[in-house]
Amino acid sequence: MRPLRPGPPPGTPGLQPERTRLAWNRTALGVLANGALLSVREIGATGPTVAMVPVTMAMLIAxxxxxxxxxxxxxxxxxxxxxxxAPVVSVPVVGWSVVALALVTGVVLL
Structure with a gap:
């Protein structure tokens, strides 16, 4: 039988901060991809279009x-x-911003 080894003390940084940072970066990358796809769609436009609203939103949200x-x-x-x-304000703000971006993108694409 193997002896029990004590785990790291509470508050010791492990992989959680790294996983958190990577998850937020993935979210930002997805939002930027949304903006990039809308930008590419508007390449042939002669002037500013309504699609630039979600593109700008995507950059700010990212x-x-x-x-x-x-x-x-x-x-x-x-x-x-x-x-x-636990975050009280930041996570809901980013979450609802992404939802708003999805809705605005859907309206622009119709």
Whole structure:
């Protein structure tokens, strides 16, 4: 029988901050891909079109998503962890922004 080894002490940074940062970066990449596809679709346009609204939204949401992801990873690296780890505002704001982007994109594509 193998002896039990104690796990890392609470608050020790492990892979959680890295996974958090990667998840936020994937979300930002998906949002940017949405904006890029809409931009490519409008290449032949003679002037600004309504499709530039979701393209601009996508760029802004991607920037905010990367910033929130970096902040979340930093919070999770702290030792000891803060009393309040769960995000209260940032995650719902980014989530609802992505939903709004999807709706605006759908309207533009119709």
């Amino acid at each position: 920037l905010v998503t990367v910033a929130v992801g970096r902040h979340r990873a930093t919070v999770l690296r702290r030792s000891p962890l803060p009393a309040r780890v």
